[in-house]
Amino acid sequence: MSKHSSVMKKGVIMKRRDFLKKTVLTIGAVVVGGKEVSAQDIKKDHPMPGMVHGGAEMKHEQMYIHEPTGWADPKIKISPPPLSMGKQMGRVHTPNVPALGYEMDGNVKVFTLTVQPVEKYIHDGIPSENSLWYKFHKEKGMPPDIFPAMFLPKKIKGWGFNGSIPGPTVEVSEGDRVRMLVKNELPEPTSVHWHGIELPNEMDGVGGLTQKPIMPGQTFAYEFTLYQNGTFFYHSAFNEMKQVGMGLGGAFIIHPKKNKPKIDRDFVIVMNEWKLVPGNENPDVTSTDPDWFTFNGKSAPSTEILQANQGERVRIRLINFSNQNDHPIHIHGHTWWVVGTESGPIPKSARWPGNTVDVPAGSSRDVELIAWNPGYWQLHCHKLHHIMNAEVDMPMGVMPMGGLTTILNVIPKDGKAKWRHPKEVGDEVS
Numbered sequence: 001m002s003k004h005s006s007v008m009k010k011g012v013i014m015k016r017r018d019f020l021k022k023t024v025l026t027i028g029a030v031v032v033g034g035k036e037v038s039a040q041d042i043k044k045d046h047p048m049p050g051m052v053h054g055g056a057e058m059k060h061e062q063m064y065i066h067e068p069t070g071w072a073d074p075k076i077k078i079s080p081p082p083l084s085m086g087k088q089m090g091r092v093h094t095p096n097v098p099a100l101g102y103e104m105d106g107n108v109k110v111f112t113l114t115v116q117p118v119e120k121y122i123h124d125g126i127p128s129e130n131s132l133w134y135k136f137h138k139e140k141g142m143p144p145d146i147f148p149a150m151f152l153p154k155k156i157k158g159w160g161f162n163g164s165i166p167g168p169t170v171e172v173s174e175g176d177r178v179r180m181l182v183k184n185e186l187p188e189p190t191s192v193h194w195h196g197i198e199l200p201n202e203m204d205g206v207g208g209l210t211q212k213p214i215m216p217g218q219t220f221a222y223e224f225t226l227y228q229n230g231t232f233f234y235h236s237a238f239n240e241m242k243q244v245g246m247g248l249g250g251a252f253i254i255h256p257k258k259n260k261p262k263i264d265r266d267f268v269i270v271m272n273e274w275k276l277v278p279g280n281e282n283p284d285v286t287s288t289d290p291d292w293f294t295f296n297g298k299s300a301p302s303t304e305i306l307q308a309n310q311g312e313r314v315r316i317r318l319i320n321f322s323n324q325n326d327h328p329i330h331i332h333g334h335t336w337w338v339v340g341t342e343s344g345p346i347p348k349s350a351r352w353p354g355n356t357v358d359v360p361a362g363s364s365r366d367v368e369l370i371a372w373n374p375g376y377w378q379l380h381c382h383k384l385h386h387i388m389n390a391e392v393d394m395p396m397g398v399m400p401m402g403g404l405t406t407i408l409n410v411i412p413k414d415g416k417a418k419w420r421h422p423k424e425v426g427d428e429v430s
Contacts, residue, residue: 069186069187069188070187071117071157071159071187071282072117072186072187073186073187073216076185076186076187076216076217077185078116078117078185079114079116079183079185080163081098081114081162081163081164082101082112082114082162084100084101084102084103084111084112085098085099085100085101085162085168086098086099086101087099087101088101088102088171089101089171089172090171091171091255091266092169092171092251092253092266092267092268092317093265093266093267093268094169094251094267094268094269094270094296095267095269095295095296095298095303095304095306095406096295096296096297096298096303096304097164097166097167097168097169097250097251097268097270097296097297098162098164098168098169099168099169099171100113100162100167100168100169100170100171100250102178105179107177108177108178108179108223109172109176109177109178109179110178110179110181111170111178111179111180111181112162112181112183113161113162113167113168113180113181113182113183113192113234113250114161114162114182114183114185115159115160115161115182115183115184115185115186115190115192115214115236115248116159116160116161116162116163116185116186117157117158117159117185117186118157118158118159118160118163118164118165118247119155119156119157119158119281120155120156120158120160120165120247120297121153121154121155121156121302122154122155122156122274122292122294122297122298122299122302123151123152123153123154123292123298123299123302123389123402124153124298124302125151125152125153125302126144126145126148126151127144127151127301127302129145131301132305132376132407132409133300133301133305133401134301136301136401137301137400137401140398140400141398142398142400144301144400147400150399150400151301151400154276154292154299154389154390155281156247156274156276156281156282156283157281157282157283158246158247158283159186159243159246159247159248160247160248161248161250164250164297165247165272165297166247166249166250166251166270166272166296166297166321167234167248167249167250167251168250169250169251169252169253169268170234170250170251170252170253171253171255172226172252172253172254172255173226173229173254173255173256173257174226174227174228174229174254174255174256174257175225175226175227175257176225176226176254177223177224177225177226178223178224178225178226179221179222179223180192180194180221180222180223180234181219181220181221182214182219182220182221182222183218183219184214184215184216184217184218184219184220185216185217186216186243187216188216188239189207189213189214189215189216189238189239190207190213190214190236190238190239190243190248191205191206191207191208191211191213191214191220191236191237191238192205192220192222192234192235192236192237193205193206193234193235193236193237194222194224194232194234194252195232195233195234195235195252195342195362196228196230196232196233196342196343196344196364197224197226197228197232197252197254198227198228199224199225200224203222203223203224204237205222205237206237206238207237207238208238213238214238226254228254228343228344229254229255229256229257229344229345230254230340230341230342230343230344230345230364230366231251231253231268231317231319231340231341231342231364231366232251232252232253232254232342232364233249233250233251233252233270233319233321233342233364234249234250234252235248235249235250235321236248236249241285241286241323242285244321244323245283245285245323246283246285247272247283247297249270249272249319249321250270251268251270251317251319253268253317256345261313262313263313263314263315263368264308264309264312264313264314265306265307265308265312265313265314265315265371266314266315266317267306267314267315267316267317268296268317268319269295269296269316269317269318269319269329269406270295270296270297270319270321271293271294271295271318271319271320271321271322271327271359271381271404272293272294272297272321272322273290273292273293273294273322273323273324273325273386274290274291274292274293274294275287275289275290275291275292276291276292276390278390285323288324290322290323290324290325291389291390292389292390292403293322293327293381293386293387293402293403293404294403294404295404295405295406299389299402299403300387300389300401300402300403300404300405300406301400301401301402301405303405303406304406305406305407305408305409306379306406306407306408306409307409307411308371308408308409308410308411309371309410309411309413310371310372310373310374310410310411310412310413311370311371311372311413312370312371313368313369313370313371314368314369314370314371314408315339315366315367315368316336316366316367316368316369316379317340317364317365317366318357318359318364318365318366318367319342319359319363319364320359320360320361320362320363320364321361321362322361323361324361325361325383325386326358326359326360326361327358327359327381327383327386327404328356328357328358328359328381328382328383329356329357329358329359329365329379329380329381329382329404330355330356330378330379330380330381330382331355331356331367331369331377331378331379331408332355332377332378332379333373333375333377333410334355334369334370334371334372334373334377334408334429335353335354335355335369335429336353336354336355336357336367336368336369337351337352337353337367337368337369338351338352338353338354338357338365338366338367339351339366339367339368340364340365340366341363341364341365341366342362342363342364345366356382369429370429371408371410372410372422372427372429373410374410374411374412374413374419375409375410375412376407376408376409377407377408377409377410378405378406378407378408379405379406379407379408380403380404380405380406381403381404381405386403386404387401387402387403387404387405388400388401388402388403389402389403390402
């Protein structure tokens, strides 16, 4: 018997050693007054009965929090990331964000996601002198060490999963059955939606509609089989404007049974936007005028540079968690093909070429290109106020690169070779 077989079996509540004192796990259910309540029960008996919260009964009227909650509840101990963080699969690379490993319970892959307050630097300050970012700004006439005020670090107090904003990337395969154990360490209820994934209604994760919200201190088990492949994601589906705006989202990648053609480099880029008042680390989630923008939780020049060898096929999976803005993402020096959305792959006959793809809020776009053109190629949002940090209301002269900006470094096969376009020798690059 595996270590997870003692957690639960379908329709039966079982205790797990790690949660004996505080948490009872269920599949598609939470414990209410000692009774298992399913999503169907909720629909029959609305408004919802009281929920267990830290061992005490929560009455219906107490569930609705009219007063704003703080960033963290000092009574709730923040758990360290699970030991599975950063392990397994690793076929995709999410710069600046760890992967989420799993454990096996029979034929079920079991993942643990803890929703919790997270302190994070979205901008690390002056880049190191030997970095490409430093050299880039030096050539622009603004060496970071001469203009330190333009490269101040920026910290936020957000909400994330397993200590990460965005949450760790989940990698699975078409046909897998997964169990997602979601523990709530926030000061308010939450739930998690599996965006784009086709699954039973009671697993959809909309707190108050398809399930009871997960109260602080509770753990909820989502379990479903994966019948699709592509770039999906997970995010809060309770008090969404606030919770997603605080950072609650992550990538959920489902690999197909066979990749045709083979992908050499597979990147995930998650986009967020933030309104941060000077001197305040708490995001203003009510604002419609964000002034910080991040790729995988980092603003340039703190974003990680993408690396590929000349001739490799590169896929970039773009996910937009912004509360309001779409982001037209542009690549220099190459043509890519748009091959997927948040519903999965686009049929080959319907794919289209370009070098700018618009990614609306709440969507994903997969692009593929052949990295034939050696050199440093900028990859950025073409809403140009999204590529600077801490927007200002007046022109200020030369500004450093910021926001939704990174670089694709295509390493040449032969550094001494003369530049030639593939069409000169009859090659295709799509």
